[in-house]
Structure formats: C-alpha cells, structure tokens
Amino acid sequence: MTVTSAPAQPQLDEAQLGTAQRELAQASRRPSTWYRDAVSCLHATIATVLAQHGHDPLEVLGTGWSFYHRPDDLPFEEFYWPVPDEDNLGHCLAPHHQLDISWHACSAPDRALSELAELLRQGLLPIAAVDNYHLPFRPAYHDVHAAHLIVVYGVDEYRDLVLVADPAPPGFNGPLANEAFLAATSSSNPADEQDAFFSETEIAGRFLVVRPDARLSALSPAEFGKALQANLDRFHDPAGAQQWSGLAGLRRYLDAIERAATIGDCQQVRRIYPFGWGVQAAAAVHGELLRTRGGQWRVPELIEAGRAVERVAHLWTGIRVSAAHNWHQPDQLGDSFARRGHQLLAAYHRALELTAGAIDKLS
Amino acid sequence: MPSDVLTQARRLRLVDLAAQLNNVAITPAEQRKSGACNVWGNSFSAAQMPDQPTITVAGIEFRTWHLRDAEPDNIRCAGQLIELPAGHYDWIHLIATGERRVEDELCLHFADHSADFEAVRVSDFWAAPAMFGETPALRSEAMHYPFHVQFGLAATAWHQRVPVTRRAALTGLRLPDNPALHVFALSLQPSPER
Numbered sequence: 001m002t003v004t005s006a007p008a009q010p011q012l013d014e015a016q017l018g019t020a021q022r023e024l025a026q027a028s029r030r031p032s033t034w035y036r037d038a039v040s041c042l043h044a045t046i047a048t049v050l051a052q053h054g055h056d057p058l059e060v061l062g063t064g065w066s067f068y069h070r071p072d073d074l075p076f077e078e079f080y081w082p083v084p085d086e087d088n089l090g091h092c093l094a095p096h097h098q099l100d101i102s103w104h105a106c107s108a109p110d111r112a113l114s115e116l117a118e119l120l121r122q123g124l125l126p127i128a129a130v131d132n133y134h135l136p137f138r139p140a141y142h143d144v145h146a147a148h149l150i151v152v153y154g155v156d157e158y159r160d161l162v163l164v165a166d167p168a169p170p171g172f173n174g175p176l177a178n179e180a181f182l183a184a185t186s187s188s189n190p191a192d193e194q195d196a197f198f199s200e201t202e203i204a205g206r207f208l209v210v211r212p213d214a215r216l217s218a219l220s221p222a223e224f225g226k227a228l229q230a231n232l233d234r235f236h237d238p239a240g241a242q243q244w245s246g247l248a249g250l251r252r253y254l255d256a257i258e259r260a261a262t263i264g265d266c267q268q269v270r271r272i273y274p275f276g277w278g279v280q281a282a283a284a285v286h287g288e289l290l291r292t293r294g295g296q297w298r299v300p301e302l303i304e305a306g307r308a309v310e311r312v313a314h315l316w317t318g319i320r321v322s323a324a325h326n327w328h329q330p331d332q333l334g335d336s337f338a339r340r341g342h343q344l345l346a347a348y349h350r351a352l353e354l355t356a357g358a359i360d361k362l363s
Numbered sequence: 364m365p366s367d368v369l370t371q372a373r374r375l376r377l378v379d380l381a382a383q384l385n386n387v388a389i390t391p392a393e394q395r396k397s398g399a400c401n402v403w404g405n406s407f408s409a410a411q412m413p414d415q416p417t418i419t420v421a422g423i424e425f426r427t428w429h430l431r432d433a434e435p436d437n438i439r440c441a442g443q444l445i446e447l448p449a450g451h452y453d454w455i456h457l458i459a460t461g462e463r464r465v466e467d468e469l470c471l472h473f474a475d476h477s478a479d480f481e482a483v484r485v486s487d488f489w490a491a492p493a494m495f496g497e498t499p500a501l502r503s504e505a506m507h508y509p510f511h512v513q514f515g516l517a518a519t520a521w522h523q524r525v526p527v528t529r530r531a532a533l534t535g536l537r538l539p540d541n542p543a544l545h546v547f548a549l550s551l552q553p554s555p556e557r
Binding site for chain 1: 401403463487489509511
C-alpha cells in the first residue's frame with residue numbers, strides 16, 4: 001500500500017492556513033470494509049486493514065482457534081481480547097500467520113493527528129479507539145457513551161478532516177470533522193446507564209497498529225491441516241486448566257461462571273457478555289473459514305467441521321444474552337449456566353472431533 | 364393472492380399465542396422506550412410493520428399480534444409449553460428472531476406421550492443476513508433506540524421452519540429456555556392426508 005503525502009501546499013493562502021505545520025496524509029485508495037454479524041469491531045477493523053494490505057481476512061483471522069481467559073481482566077470494551085503477558089495481540093488472533101498488532105497511545109492530544117499521519121505515511125492504517133457518543137455516523141451519537149474501533153485512512157488538516165472507515169452497521173466510510181474525531185478519541189467515555197458493558201473505560205487516545213508480514217500468503221491444504229492440528233493440540237493440552245486455556249480452561253471458566261451466578265456475584269456475571277463476544281466471534285470466523293475452504297477444496301468433512309464450529313459460536317449466544325439480561329440478579333442463572341455449559345462443551349468436543357477427521361483429508 | 368397460497372392457507376393451523384406473549388420487540392416511535400428486543404432496548408419500527416394481523420410469508424400464512432402498537436408482540440423464550448391443536452403435521456413454521464444468532468432445541472410433544480427434540484435455528488435481528496436459510500418475514504428499515512430512531516439500520520424477523528418427523532399427533536411444543544430467541548407467530552402445516 002502506498003500513501004500520498006503533502007506536508008505543504010504553496011498554492012494555498014498561508015494566512016488562511018496559519019503558520020503551524022498541517023498534516024495531509026492518506027491511503028492511496030479507500031478501504032473496503034469487512035464485517036460479519038457475529039464479530040465485534042476488533043475483528044471487523046483488523047480484517048478491513050488486512051484486506052487493504054491485500055490479504056484474505058477470513059484466512060488470517062480464522063485459521064487459529066483456541067480458548068483463553070484472563071480472570072483478572074476487566075473486559076468492558078467491545079474490542080476486549082485477552083492477551084497473555086509478553087504475547088502480541090496479532091499472534092493471539094492469527095497464530096499461524098506473521099501478524100503484529102500492538103496498542104499505542106498518542107503522546108499528547110495535540111499530537112494525535114500528526115502521529116496518525118506519520119503511520120499513514122509508513123503505509124499503515126491505524127485503528128483508533130473512539131467513544132461512539134461523538135461520532136455522527138454511529139447510532140449512539142449524542143445518545144450513548146460506548147467504546148468502539150474505527151479505521152483511519154486519512155488525515156487532512158487543510159480541511160480539518162480525518163478519513164475513517166467503520167465496518168459496523170450502519171457503516172461509514174468517508175470524512176469526519178477533526179473536532180468530532182478528537183472528541184471521540186480523547187473521551188473519558190463516562191459511565192452510561194444505557195450501556196453497562198462498554199462505557200466507563202477512558203479512550204485515552206489509544207490506537208492499534210496492524211503490521212502484517214508482507215510474505216503472508218494463502219495456506220495450502222497441507223499447511224492448513226497442520227495449523228488445524230496445532231489448534232487441536234492446544235485445545236487438548238492438559239496444562240490448560242491452570243492457564244485458563246484450551247478445553248480444560250474452558251471447563252474451568254464454565255464452572256467459574258456457574259459458581260459466580262450461584263453465589264450472586266453480579267460483577268463476575270456482568271463480565272460474561274463482553275468477554276464472550278470475542279470467543280463467539282472467533283468461533284464464527286473459524287467455522288466460516290473451514291466451511292469456505294471445504295467448499296473450495298471439495299472436502300465435505302471440512303464443511304461439516306466448520307458448521308460444527310459455527311454451532312459453538314451460536315451456543316455462546318445463550319450464555320452471553322442470559323448473562324446480559326440477568327447480571328443484576330444472577331442467582332437464578334446457576335442451573336441455566338450448568339446446562340448451557342454441558343451443551344457448549346459437548347459442541348466443542350464434536351467440532352474438534354470433526355476437525356480431526358477433516359485434517360486427515362487435507363494431507 | 365396466488366392460488367397455491369390460498370390452498371396452503373386453508374390447510375394451515377394458525378396457532379393462538381396471545382396468552383403467551385411476554386415481550387415488546389416492535390414499538391411506535393413515540394413509545395420506543397418500551398422496546399426490548401435486545402439488552403440495549405432496540406426494537407422494530409411499528410410504522411413499517413404490516414397493518415393486518417394475518418400475514419403471508421413465502422406462501423405460509425401467520426397470525427401475529429400487536430405489530431403496530433407497543434403491546435407484547437412476541438414470546439421471549441423461557442421454556443414455555445405451548446398447547447397446539449392436535450394433529451398430524453409435517454412442518455412447524457415460525458416467525459422468529461434472535462438477539463444474535465440462535466441455535467437451540469424445541470421439544471415436540473405428541474398425543475401418545477412420545478416427545479422429540481428438534482433443532483431451531485434463527486438469525487440475528489440486528490442488521491444481519493439470514494445465516495440459516497430463512498426468509499425475511501418482518502423487516503423494519505429503521506431501528507428504534509430508547510432515545511432516538513436510527514435510520515439505515517434494519518431489524519428483521521425471520522420465517523424459519525422445524526420438521527415434525529414423527530408420524531403421530533402433535534399436541535404441544537416446549538420452547539427453549541433461551542432469552543435470545545423471540546417467537547412472533549407459529550403455524551402448523553398438516554401432513555398430506557393418507
């Protein structure tokens with residue numbers, strides 16, 4: 001990807017422009033947004049950036065599949081994703097591809113635009129954290145405070161505009177006034193009774209930088225099979241319980257939420273809805289990829305495995321939504337979580353068994 | 364109305380759900396705070412709903428309730444048992460929607476005290492495509508929020524169907540205990556006469 005860059009435009013009236021250096025940097029083409037109804041803004045914006053770099057977002061974000069939980073994290077942002085200490089978000093989302101994704105924060109509010117412009121000049125599309133309350137294209141505009149992510153593909157201080165892409169419905173892809181953008185990126189995102197899950201977390205000028213390795217290439221069936229086997233090995237790692245990962249970690253998590261509901265621990269139950277979004281999104285994307293590749297490669301077993309993985313995603317709905325509606329009074333949820341947990345674990349086992357069967361057809 | 368619809372409509376049994384309705388998913392703009400199709404209080408726009416209680420979707424006739432006001436218009440599923448007009452049926456047709464994609468089970472009860480679990484699959488109502496091959500049944504091009512009306516954001520309820528494989532008289536239907544699933548209407552398609 002190339003960017004255009006014009007730090008000075010002599011034909012413009014200097015008095016009108018003022019003396020301060022103004023930024024003008026934008027991607028050479030407008031990004032095409034990528035979205036699925038099961039994903040959050042995290043997957044949707046990263047996928048949009050990957051597509052802009054010429055990569056297949058579904059493959060990069062969908063090849064890996066795992067379970068991982070960090071019990072001490074507060075997941076109250078739509079884009080929450082648990083990352084182990086010393087690990088990288090890109091590696092967690094795409095363990096079989098070379099993808100580096102890191103969080104940064106603007107060094108100062110008045111440096112935000114120039115720092116984003118500099119990334120654009122490097123050929124990167126930063127993903128900015130925002131408070132939807134300040135964005136005229138979001139349904140929450142002047143209504144609800146809620147943290148969200150959008151892709152930045154241009155900074156134009158001559159027109160006081162930032163070019164942004166928002167893949168989430170209703171969707172937006174175009175210019176936004178600097179004033180609104182800076183209000184959204186510097187918002188304190190105060191507590192909002194309309195949003196118990198994604199408000200009350202300061203935005204603080206944070207942004208993600210996605211650096212895909214230029215050598216990312218489509219996996220062959222055999223490489224894909226190896227990646228799926230690595231997923232299975234991780235799911236079946238008996239050490240997972242201690243690290244809240246894999247099937248053992250999932251079992252521990254399901255036991256923990258059942259216990260939290262039974263003892264009336266509202267705050268633990270409140271975390272289920274935002275934490276579960278990423279888990280649900282990952283299963284939906286992985287399942288879709290398996291189905292798609294199964295069709296392309298004429299491997300019916302892979303289509304079936306993909307559908308079974310998608311079922312896992314869909315079973316997370318019941319857990320997330322019942323938690324969202326009842327977190328204030330969770331004591332009635334214990335039995336329901338126990339039942340849903342058994343059902344979910346069985347669905348994971350079936351998906352993994354079918355995946356194992358499909359791997360044999362890929363070698 | 365095409366003749367095949369008329370033929371089908373005569374044979375379908377439209378189930379009376381009025382006593383079970385417990386949730387408001389459709390609101391007039393001035394009563395949008397009553398909406399509860401999801402945890403955010405979103406709802407369909409009543410102004411964009413059919414103005415007749417009996418609607419036909421893909422040749423299947425349904426009885427609906429309160430599509431144009433802020434009274435309960437659907438059953439939010441909590442394990443309710445619905446009594447059905449006893450009969451031999453091939454298909455249970457539903458107008459339903461999901462607060463996110465839903466896969467769950469219905470339990471079908473029969474006159475001979477047998478019972479079968481059958482999968483029910485319903486797509487998300489919030490700006491989402493049909494994931495399970497359903498047909499759109501109710502569609503609002505505007506989404507109601509508690510404090511505003513959002514244009515350009517569609518809400519959809521889907522026509523989905525569930526098979527009745529057992530050749531016995533169906534008498535009842537247990538809905539799943541799943542607050543993400545909303546059922547607006549239910550019609551039974553009889554088996555061909557033997």
